[in-house]
Amino acid sequence: MASPRLPSQIVEFNCKVMEEKLKNLGLKVNHHDENLRFLKSEINAIEEVCVDLAIKLGNYHTSAAAVATNDTSTEEAEQRTIRSILDQDNTAAALVCQLKVRYHERTSNMPLMKDILGFVATLGKVNDDNLSRVLAEYLGMDNMLALVCKTYDGVKGLEKYDKDGIIDKSSGVHGLGRSLGKILDGRFTVFCLENLRSFSGDVNIDDPQRKLILHRPRLPGGESPPGFLDFAVNMIHLDRAHLSCLTASGHGLRETLFYSLFSHLQVYKTRADIQCALPLINDGAVSLDGGILKPNGSFCLGYSKNIEVKFPVSLEVSSSPENITEMEEQVKLKNWEKERLLEDMKREEDLLKQVRELYSKKKQELMDYLTHPSLTQMSRDSPTSCSPATPGSNPFGAKSSHTRRY
Incomplete structure (x- = not known):
């Protein structure tokens, strides 16, 4: 027996709701992507500073050793x-x-x-x-x-x-x-x-x-x-x-x-x-x-x-011992900052993975609904899912403009 056809108004309404949810998820994906790019740029900047400091410290110790032996x-x-x-x-x-x-x-x-x-x-x-x-x-x-x-x-x-x-x-x-x-x-x-x-x-x-x-x-x-x-x-x-x-x-x-x-x-x-x-x-x-x-x-x-x-x-030492101590402390601080940023990156990567999986799932649901709206709606019509979209219903938990307020 063929499944009943849903009115075009209900199909259109459900599609708009699903597309809006998909759009919001897409914005979240972009948001986490931008956060990751920013964190990576911050880590790169810290690494540049650490390399410069390492070169200066290396030059200091090389020069100091040369002065001591020459x-x-x-x-x-x-x-x-x-x-x-x-x-x-x-x-x-x-x-x-x-x-x-x-x-x-x-x-x-x-x-x-x-x-x-x-x-x-x-x-x-x-x-x-x-x-x-x-x-x-x-x-x-x-x-x-x-x-x-x-x-x-x-x-x-x-x-x-x-x-x-x-x-x-x-x-x-x-x-x-x-x-x-x-x-x-x-x-x-x-x-x-x-x-x-x-x-x-x-x-x-x-x-x-x-x-x-x-x-x-x-x-x-x-x-x-x-x-x-x-x-x-x-x-x-x-x-x-x-x-x-x-x-x-x-x-x-x-x-x-x-x-x-x-x-x-x-x-x-x-x-x-x-x-x-x-x-x-x-x-x-x-x-x-x-x-x-x-x-x-x-x-x-x-x-x-x-x-x-x-x-x-x-063979002259270009930096004073006080400056060297300050640079060594700066290296420690930069490494600490890098560790914090790496932790933030791990959290962002986990969130991005979750949002991308949800985005793929919702996108597939939309594609299935566009292909077979009645079958998709029936599969969702269960005690644990939203009720079928009918005039006056609230699919995907969307708020109706006619909801009574108390």
Whole structure:
């Protein structure tokens, strides 16, 4: 016997009630999804802070250990780098370095010399000898010995040409070389700060070193790959005088010179760490044990070169013990916050699962009702379920506008 057909008004009314319930459940699903996204972003932010603090603490302990076992001061390390530059005979860097160091009083007021800020090798320091060696090898001798000028006028003053385009050896840096009995051999590299394309992102103004805000590589779970230390551009330490050196547009050495040299070059502890992180490396990587992956994807294999000119290794402890204690307490606090957020995420995930299951169930009920409204209504017509929808009835517990109030 065929089931009785329900009036179209009742079917339409029931559908609207069921659709409204489905819509509300959909809003709850979106609400829990948004809560989870927010909690994940908060956890990611905490992890970023913890990684930064871990790097600072690691640098502190590395520097402290070096100070305890090595009597070489930062000043002596700088002098060693300068001596290594002076040893590069017949190069522009050796000549300019000689003029700046040995004939400072005579040449300090020359416009040509005043515009030269220094050399790549002397404008930054690092806190680890292995890092100094691998970064120097990555850049190569030409870049390490490159002159750094503040303006393009300074670059033009280094070399003059006659009407045929031949170098005038009696002027510029060539003329200064001849006055000292030196003849420059071959080409040399010059960086002009105001002509370099600067970093387009943000700088951490709360950091004394004004480090660049870069997005760390992340594994699918959100954590940094094993062995990742930092980006090379942020591992260069700048002296206070060099920190205050800004271009006309307000950009410092890190945003211009060192970003141009290193871009997003990543630094890892070992070659094995680089291998594991390959899918996350876009602009090359180096490791403290000598591994080099170029931005074009090529690996540098074999024995490391004996780089004569390296960045000075700063053995000074950059943070006071009081600051270290404060950072360690901050790490504990951040880890506690992360634990609380993970608990909140677990609750949200459970609620989301429940709401999604209910949503799927109600959606299926609606589809069944649209297909066979009479059969669906009869299946619901039991002592434990709502009564059939008839004029004046209240399906799904919906409140009727004609309900009497007491």
